[in-house]
Each structure stands twice: as C-alpha cells, then as structure tokens.
Amino acid sequence: MSVLSSNSVFTSLQQSGPFAVPDSVRYAGRFSAQTREWVKKLQEDPNNVAKYRALCSQIFEFLEVDNIEQIQLLIGNQELRQQRSERALHLVGNMFGINGNFNEIKSRVDEYARTADAVIHSLSGKILLPYASHIEATNEIEVTNNPVELLLIMFNDAYHKKARFEARRKLILMTLAGSIDQRERETDIEHKFSSFLAFLNGYVWSPNLKIGDLDPVYLYSTHSNEDYRCTGVTVLNPLQANLAEQGQDKYEKLTMIKRRSFNAGSKKTPIYVSIRKKPPEAKVLKLLRKNEKNPAVAVDDELGLMGVLDSVSDVKAFQKHLTRSASKANSLMVLEDISDTLIESTQYRGRAVGSSDKTSMMKFFARLGGMRVEFIIHTNQTWLNYMYQQDVAHNEYEVKRMFDTGVIELLFPMDIFHLDHIKTRNEMVKFFRKQIESYTL
Template sequence: MTRTRAKDNIFSLLEQSGPFATLNEPPGYAPFSRPTREWVRRLREQGWITRYRVLRNQVMELLNVRGFDEIPLLLENVAARQAASRRAYALLANMFGIEGNEREIVTRVHTYSRTADAVINYLRGRVLSSYAPYIEMTNEIDSTKDPVELLLIIFDPRYHKKARFEAKRKLILMSLAGSIDQRERETGIEQKFAQFLDFLNAHVWSRRMKIGELDIAFLASRHDKESFACREVKVLSPAERETVKKGQGRKITLIKRRRFKVNGREIPIYVSIRKKPPEARVLKLLRKGEENPAVAVDDELGLMAVVDSVMEVKLFQKHLTQSASQAGTLMILEEVTDTLAGGVYQSTSIGSSANTPMLKFFARMGGMRVEFIVHTNESYLNYMYQRGVSHDEYEVKRIFDSGVVHLLFPTDIYHLDMSDKKDAVIRWFRNRIEDF
C-alpha cells in the first residue's frame, strides 16, 4: 500500500499512528502538566515539534485565544464562541480570497462543509457501500458547518473519540475544499467549462441535431468467460433491443449518442462531458498526498467519447483539431497515448491498469486544457466490465492502494480493519457487473 502522506503536511494530522492521533480523551489544557511535557518531548524526538508549533498557532489564531487553557471558557460561553466564529469567518475569507458581505462569506465557507461531507458520503454510498453502517458519520458532526464549532469539539470532553476524530477530519477536508474553490475562482474554471460546451455545440457536433438531442442505442455484447473481456459487440436500436435476451456472459448497455459530421457523413458518438465536482478533487488531493490543487489536480475538464471503430476514433481526433481552427484557435495535443491498436498504457495513477486500450490526450486551446479519452465500443465495454480493468475496480484500488481509506476510516475509530477489505469490495463490484 502506498502511503498517502509522502511528506510532512496536513494529512499527518489524521494518522492515528502518529503524534496527532485522536485519543480516548481530548487534548489537555495545561501546557506544563507532566503528560503534556512528555508528549512535547516525544514530538521533539520524532521531528514533529515544528509542525506542532504551526498547528498550535493556527488553532489559537482561529479561536482568538492566547493559550489552550482559555478553550474551556469558549466551550462554556456562547457569546464568546459566536464572537470567535465571526472573527474566524473573516480570517478564512482573507485566506481563501472570498469576497462579499458576512452572509456571503459564511455561505461560501459552508459549501466547504458540504464538500467535506460529500467526500465521506461518496465513499459510503459508492466504494464502501457494503460497509456503510460501520463508517456512518456522527449526526452532530454531519450537521455542524461552523469551523470554530468543529475545532472546539476536538477539545470538548463531552464528545466521544469518534466524534472528535470526525470533527478534525471534516476541518481538514474543508481546508482542502477551500483551496480547490480558491484555485477554481483564480483559473475561472466555471467560465472555461461553459466556453468548452459552447465550442462543442457550435463547432464539433452536427448542426442537424438540437442542443441536448440524443439518439438512444444499445450495445449488445458477449464477454469472455475467464476475463469478461468483450469478444463481440453489436449496436442495436431500441426496437432491436427488445428482441435480445439477457444471458450469462452477455451485457446490454444503454448509450445516448450525438453525431459529428466528416466529409458529408454523420458519425454517431457517445459522449460524457465532465467538470470534476469538488469532492472528486478533494479525493484526488488525498490520493496524491498533496495540499496544493495546482500540483495534483490538472484534469478538471474532461470528455470521454465512444465511437464504432478505430477509424472513427482517428476521424474524431482530426475533426476536433479542424473544429478548433474554425473557432479561431489552435488546438495542441499533449501527452498523447494511443493503445487502441496495441501497446501498453503506461499510467502513473495508483490502481490503474496497463491493459486499458484507449486514445488519451490533453487538448490545449482557447486558454483551456481538456482531457480527452476516446474509445471504440469494444474498448469502452472493457473499460466498463473487464476483470482487472473495469473502472469500478480501478476506483476501489486507487482508494485502497493510496491509503486514503485507512486515513479517513482508521481501524481504532471505526472498528473495521480495511487492510483485508479491498478484495471483498472488488468481488462485490464484480458480482454486480457480471450478474445478468
């Protein structure tokens, strides 16, 4: 398993085997007590003292206290907590470059809370759905959005160890969400996404179809008994689909297709266009062990396309560059990888398979950098269903192999040892895929 934290950064605060682990009792308030002095001595011996000082100063600044011994006063005094919260929102607005009045700032910070919750809920509802009851979030933490309230919970002896860990985890995820939001505003990703859609509608897709109009089709496929790789695929109309029966080793996959026009011929194409949601980008930061989204998240905009043949893949790639020229911009293709005609995809992503055939490239145009992945029907079905290759398996592997699942759901907090759960989760997904 690859460790999520490759260096001393914010993720070290979540490691239950580290010096900032959440214990049965909250951190002490007395700086000169014997337990505190012993803990600081261990920090110094292990080289963590600088991180501790940085963290201590951040906590005191956010709570507007001069020492940990003032925290009990905040816990007991509602007015003091409210004053600390108002001040903290102003500090966070300056840190993340949030403009607006107090209400707008609070609303923006609360979106970071929703993103933090969405990260956990996504894992509970998707990758770890089999273990959802084990990793359910404490209601009080789920409903708390105020950073000061969450920070005070960490020091509040009324809260159980699990709740205090989840408060700390939520604060860290909120911090990552804030960094992502700041970068998104700095890079104008929302405007670029709208421009990208405008470019596709105006120059790439057939003008004989209305915006949003899609042709419904089905891929009827037969799969290998051992690998579940696609061995045969046929495109069916909705009427033809009604005549096909399901069976072992067979799949029927719905696709909704647009069209693009080349040399007077209209070619059907299934397209999935995406702007990564904030929770997906937070998860990517966690997988990469990076706090800076400018370093770890370079694929905010993406398009996946599926056509009938390798020849049509080439036609679509050429059509894209010609369409960009018609739009008055040059399209430069970067990091081009083509394994549809053979070869091995050399991915650096944790959990990815080298046996995934595709045409992948980044297109730079009009101030945007967009990731394109183009499949044939056969390679798309392998991407969806093949054993060891399917996207569902890839999703499981990268969450487990990067150490994210162990970081967010430590065994001593959730009483669930994740070290032996990856294979079980993959089997669960395989059963869903191969069930007819």
C-alpha cells in the same frame, strides 16, 4: 508518497503517530508522565515538531487564545464563542480571497462544509456502500458548519473520540474545499465549462441536429469467461436489442448508450459522449489521493470529455475533426500528453495507483480557446472493457485507488471505525465484480 507516510501533508489527520485523536482530551499538565511520553514520541521526527508548532500557532491565532487552558474557557462561554466565530469567518474569507459581506462569507464557508460532508457521503454511497453504517458521521458533526465550533469540539472531552476525529476531518476537508473554490474562481472554470459546451455544440457536433438530440442504441457484447474482457460487440437498435435479450447468458451484455454524431466530410459518424466538470468533492478526494493540498498542482483535469466510437478509424477521424473545429472557432488546438493504447500491440503504463496495464484507451489534453481539456477516447470494445473487464473495470479501479493510496484508512481509521481495510478492499472488489457479471444489467 502515501497519505499515511511520515512525510504526508495530511499528518494532522493520521491516527498513527503523535497527532492521533486520543480517547480523552483531559489536559494532564505540562510536566506529567503522559505529556513527557507524548513529547518524546513527537521528537522522533523533527518534521513533526515543526508541524506541531505551526499547527498550535494557527489554532491559537484562529481562536484568539494564548494556551490550551484558555480554549477550555472558550468552550464554556457561548457569547465569547460567537464573537470569535465572526472574527474567524472574516479571517477565513480573507485567506481564500472571498469578496463580500459577513453573510456572503458565511454562506461560502457553509458551502465548504457541505462539500466536506459530500466527500464522506460519496464514499459511503458507492465505494463503501455495504459498510455505510460503519462510517456514518455523527449527527452533531454533520450539522455543524462553523469552523470555530468544529475546532472547539476537538478539545471538548464531552464529545466521544469518534466525534472529535470527525470534527478534525471535516475541518481539513473544508480547507481543501476552500482551496479548490479559490482555484476555480481564479481560473474562471464555470465560464470555461460553458465555453467548452458552446464550442462542441457550435462547431463539433452535426449542425443539422438539435442540441441534446441523442440516438439510443444498444451494444450487444460477448465476454471471456476468464477475465470478462469483451470478445465481440455489435451495435443494435432497440427492437433488435429486445430480441437479443431473450437469449442472453452470463457472458453476454446489453448496454444502452445514447449517441450524438459529427460530420467528417460527407460521413456522419456516431459517438457516445460523456462530458464532465469535476464536482468539488471529487477534487477533494483527488487532492487526498495525490497527497497534495494545492489544486493547481494535483487537479489538472477539471474539464473532461470521454468519447466512444465504433472503430479506431473513427477515433482518428474524430481527433482530426476536433482540430479542424477548433480552427473554425478561431483557435489553434494543441494536443498534449498523448497516450494511445487502442492498438493491441501497445500497452498502457498507468501512473495512477490502482490502474491496470490492461487498460486500452486514447488519452490526451487539448489546449484551445484558453482552456485545457482532458479527452479520453474509446472504441466500443475498449469502453466495454473499461466498464466490465476484471482488473480494468472503472468501479474496481475506484476501489483500489481509494484503498491503495491510503485515503480510506486516513478518513476512516481502524481504531475509530472498526474497518479491516485489507479485508474491506477485497470484499468491495468482489462486490463490484458480482454486480458486473450478474445476468441482469
């Protein structure tokens, strides 16, 4: 379900429909023609009526008012706003299960606000980099972390429509950040991430190597002039790479990776590894893409490892080595949701919006030691396709999934940010293709 659909859980952020931020928030009166027209539009979908009633109830309770007129009085009374803010922060703290005094709760809520800002910064810094000036947030909204102040800005006609929308957007993103933080505390994700790293260093990687000992090599690859897929790859040392660089053309790449190694029997096998714990802003974006407010449902890949090996046989050896390593660590390891398209005769069936059937990888979840870790395993060739091939490259995929799920339009509606979303999507795909296919890495 798209985040822009009428049944979206993010209806209150949509600029198409009864919850849209208006040009002005001057209250016309209950029986005015403007209000009657708005009510008529609201009643077109009975679900919206229920959402509106619930939303009004939450806002009035949060601000400790009975009607919209009292909200206007609150806007002009700084001392009263301060009192309501302290009460509201305690309510937020109890809702998200934050234990501590007022300052600790405030600090945690400020963290949610920083995550909300980071969501926008992450998009303007990559997916929408050439359009950063279009989507730059209003200064007054960026420096406001108090949820009561943000809520009152939504009802304050002294603020421009864009600022009022950004205040609403920040509040919603802060709520998602709070849900994610609560989930992380419940699942003890920080401890699990440390335990996962300890497992890898203690049982998986070669014991004769120091922690963090990495061997830099270069993947010298050739690419098709049709779709830039990798047609061949050779592993070079730095000296060989310097020689190869001199004759490099448009359809050749030199990609540096730093590899660890593991011992499978008597064989020392190199592996490039990227280990990650999703940052909060990435989890917020995933909730938006999935049209879901519950992190327990939508975010199933909090811990992850991506590995790149020389061949399919090395991939199989690594998978077997993982199982044996878990056993040495006194834990059974069970592989779940296995998908293997490293062999050319099999085809990837991506369920995610924007994914390509041309993608090749092995993907599975490993349950061990009280953790559930996502593993994505590549050969050198499939990883280079994941980086560079048309329709497959990760940067292209990121653009497509953010636009095609409706997230960009939800966060940056056309009537406020003046972005032609279809045109911008296509231009950003071309932008990343040009970066990928440029001569210099």
